[in-house]
Amino acid sequence: MGQVRYFARGGKQVTQALYERLDAAFADEGWPIAHIEIDEDADLHEASVYFEGEGDADAQTLDAAFAPLEPTREDLPDIDWMAQVLADLKPVRAGRFLVHGAHDRDKVRPHDLSIEIEAGQAFGTGHHGTTAGCLSMIEEVVRRRRPVNALDLGTGSAVLAIAIAKLARVPVLATDIDPVATLVARENIRANGQHNFVRAETAKGFDGPAFAAYAPFSLIVANILARPLMMLAPQMARQLAPGGDLVLSGILAKQRDAVLAAYRVQGLFHRKTLRRDEWVTLHLTRNDRPLD
Template sequence: MPQIRFYVTADKAAADACYAAVETAFEDLGTPVSLAEIDEAKAIFEVSAYVDAPDGEEAERLFAGAIAEAGGGEICREDLPDKDWMADVLAALKPVRAGRFLVHGAHDRNKVKTNDLAIEIEAGQAFGTGHHGTTAGCLETIARLATRRKPRNALDLGTGSAVLAIGLAKLARVPVLATDIDPVAVRVARANVEANGVANFVDCATAIGFGAEAIRERAPYDLIVANILAGPLMKLAPEFHRHLAQGGDIVLSGILTTQRNAVLAAFRNQGLYHVATLVRGEWVTLHLR
């Protein structure tokens, strides 16, 4: 589907304010939002939001409102062609190592070593290839955690490509429920689960937050993994507590380093306490118990 990119350029301080406002405006929609330095010498940054073309009018209204709230700026629009950008990008991506895991495409199967826990993820319509700092951070944290405290029942909330659910199943060989708000992502997740040979361990379901019968039926969980966004995570903190087994663990990501303390505070209010933080670039992965 063709996409539209709305963007604005500004100095660092103004760009940070714009990024925060745009991220807040779009956080419940799952819209990709980025902040990138485009001119190092002049310290000029660009804030962008990527939306499907049919949603362009409403997205432009949201983007314009966010930029105005942040202090204003000239809003630009770029119409992107209907192209499988993910396929183009993944063709050039190298395998990613995170702990014992190796996330790779079919073209890199020869890179898998004897003791690797290999996860094969092809280009698709769902988030999670292992190359983003949040996904890799979750995998590394899961690898550390599951070897010391093997869960008996796990939930991957906002599963995307199911890369984390597949990793859990391969590492711990335990039942995992993988859920996502997007039915397309759930279809992609099921296909990836089958392709990685863990269909006996991983079930996939469509769910908005914790609001699905499949989630309630299998609760409580010894481990809940959620790589989404900081805003939804904080809103869902009471639900994490409600669905977690006594002494259970939570792994959270999709969190910028600047958002870490706010997320920790929201979960601390629910009696869920910080165990460890893993930093990858501007992103953090949190382990709570």
């Protein structure tokens, strides 16, 4: 079953408003939303939403989000685009971490922490600014204060869970709402030799039996989206151990203050913001005392 894309074009102001409506309607469900410039001189832009199949698009919600514009439907072929472009992806270096495909094993240096991830069905080859930002922040946090255990919430390809395990050598729970992502994560965990440290499970938020065996966590990493991060703030606070560290990403720079406000209410304090392109990665802790 291939992807289905619904899109509309118009001026920047109109399509930006459409993008925000699509984000409010579908981002929490995990459907990708995009807003791109087609022609700067003509002020032509495009906003779109992607679904895995026709049945995934609720017609009433779709019409309400696009109104008053008329959406155009495009059926996309069932092709693993990530695998198709893998050969063009270069290794990504973030601190000591090097994320690469099998075809770039020769790029690994003696002191690198190598993470081999093939492009596939799950998000997270390290090329996105949020993943690279999390890797850099994880190295900083673990270097300062080694965790007892960790959670990678919304693990995708498990690149962050693998990174934590390789660096800290502690138990890591990696969860994702998508069972396909969980299967891919397990494959990557085993391929990187971290199956004795990392356990991958399918779970929505913090709803799952695996949490009872691990929580509370001294390190939580969540690279998802700003809106669900804000909604999960109370649960994040409950799952974080005293003195624990929280690394959040999937956040646009313009969303930073709103996310921080949601966590400040829960007694979690901002320590550092790392910016990569238009994205930010945040480090928060349970208290505002000086770090160890």
